[in-house]
Every structure is written in C-alpha cells, then in structure tokens.
Amino acid sequence: MNRDRILVVDDEPQIQRFLKPALEAAGYDVVEARNGAEALKAAATIAPALVILDLGLPDMDGKDVIARLRGWSQVPIIILSARDQEAEKIAALDLGADDYVGKPFSIGELTARMRTALRHRIQETGELTRIVVDGLAIDAIRRTVKRDGEAVKLTPKEYDLLLLLARHAGRVVTHKTLLTSVWGPAHGQDMQYLRVFIGQLRGKIERDATNPVIIRTEPGVGYRFVAD
Structure with a gap:
C-alpha cells in the first residue's frame, strides 16, 4: 500500500515525539525537519505529499518557508503554530498555505484537515471543469x-x-x-x-x-x- 509522505517542520522535540508516531499510526510516512533550511532541502529531495509547518523556526520565519516553497511547489501546507493572531493566519494563507491549526491541537482535527487538503488540493492551472x-x-x-x-x-x-x-x-x-x-x-x-x-x-x-x-x-x- 502506498503511504503519503508527510514533512513535519517543527523545532519542538515534544511536538516531533508526539506527531511522528501519531501520524504513522494514521497511515502516513513521516519525515522530520527542525528548521527552515532542512525543510526546504527535504521538500526538494523527497517530494512530500503534504507539509506541516510551524511558523516559529530557529533560522527563519515559517512564512518565509511558505514563500520559498510556493516559488516552485504547490504541495499542500498546513500551518501548525501557537501564533493565534488573525494577522499571522492571514499572512500565512495569503502566501499560499492551505490551512491553519493552532497549538494546542488534537490529532483528530489535524488529520481531518490533512485528509481534506490531500483530497481537494487543486492546482491553480484552471484544470477544474x-x-x-x-x-x-x-x-x-x-x-x-x-x-x-x-x-x-x-x-x-x-x-x-x-x-x-x-x-x-x-x-x-x-x-x-x-x-x-x-x-x-x-x-x-x-x-x-x-x-x-x-x-x-x-x-x-x-x-x-x-x-x-x-x-x-x-x-x-x-x-x-x-x-x-
């Protein structure tokens, strides 16, 4: 069975320790990155089906990661962040993120939004008829x-x-x-x-x-x- 590969970008060890087994139990393969540079390199080399991205990374803002990814990829991006200001959500979404889940979060909500993003990601090429x-x-x-x-x-x-x-x-x-x-x-x-x-x-x-x-x-x- 083919399993979607998910790139999780977060520098919090407790989040990584929780997400990796939870997502693997839900049927996904998980690749981890702990900063923006690792995330961009991984996205280019493993071609993930979806990216889960924290905005507060140690080397760059997560919004910069979104902007750089959107320069060459339409991979679905779900923001997972403790930043709850509407301005942060709007900025991330305007840059091309697909959805936004705030911390703390439930794995049920996150995986539901992942399934939606994976099903309904329609590239902006006018292909929908x-x-x-x-x-x-x-x-x-x-x-x-x-x-x-x-x-x-x-x-x-x-x-x-x-x-x-x-x-x-x-x-x-x-x-x-x-x-x-x-x-x-x-x-x-x-x-x-x-x-x-x-x-x-x-x-x-x-x-x-x-x-x-x-x-x-x-x-x-x-x-x-x-x-x-």
Whole structure:
C-alpha cells in the first residue's frame, strides 16, 4: 500500500515525539525537519505529499518557508503554530498555505484537515471543469451552475467568486485574495462588499442560506468551499 509522505517542520522535540508516531499510526510516512533550511532541502529531495509547518523556526520565519516553497511547489501546507493572531493566519494563507491549526491541537482535527487538503488540493492551472456537491453542479466550461438540475442565475461576479472558491476546495481563501482576484487590487480591503456578495451567493446556491454547508465562514480570515 502506498503511504503519503508527510514533512513535519517543527523545532519542538515534544511536538516531533508526539506527531511522528501519531501520524504513522494514521497511515502516513513521516519525515522530520527542525528548521527552515532542512525543510526546504527535504521538500526538494523527497517530494512530500503534504507539509506541516510551524511558523516559529530557529533560522527563519515559517512564512518565509511558505514563500520559498510556493516559488516552485504547490504541495499542500498546513500551518501548525501557537501564533493565534488573525494577522499571522492571514499572512500565512495569503502566501499560499492551505490551512491553519493552532497549538494546542488534537490529532483528530489535524488529520481531518490533512485528509481534506490531500483530497481537494487543486492546482491553480484552471484544470477544474466540473464539481458537484450537495446537489450543486458547477460546469466551468459552459459557465453554468445548477441546483438539483435547475439552472441557477448568477451575475458574472457571483460566478467568478464561486468558481474561485470551488477551485480552492477545502482551502481557506482569505478576504484579500478573493477581493483582489475577483474585483482587482483596488478592492483589497472592501470587506463589507465581499460579505454582501457572499450573502447573495449563498442565497442562490445553499439549501439554507442561514446555515450554509458549501461556503463556510472562517471568522476574521476568509471563506472555505466545502466539497465533502
């Protein structure tokens, strides 16, 4: 049986002692790195399926590791860090991290997010042509959206917003990324503008817009398209 190889980057010995056996018991092969330089070298040589990355490394900030990895790799990256400020989460996600788990954490939550990242990591090459979730069908070639077989009428911006979220299924997409990608850099801070469009979009695609299951809010950070 092929086992996904996970690169764990953390300089805390207790975290390494806990994570390695826990992840191996969950069916993964684990490679460890204790600083940014080791992490970058390992990522280039072993081609991991996923990277678990602490932001507080002894030789460089974890965000620098993300930026350098994203220069040549789309490997899923899950941040595992005690830094709980929203600004840190947003910066890491904007640089290309897929998800963020705060310390202390449960192994159940971490492995669930790992499975999601491994399933839904969709490279930003426009390869996604169709996705179906909870009766919602998006056809990127025909630019159509249907709910239970019935056409859903979206404005061009609503459609672009939905497709961007769908193409990052399972990932947290920050407010800034959504705003600048759909409306341009001048709208990077228009949070209320984005909330209005998300509300309109949910009203058209969710079975219950007051209890959304497809487009989830990540408070203070952004939104996540759930394709499970």
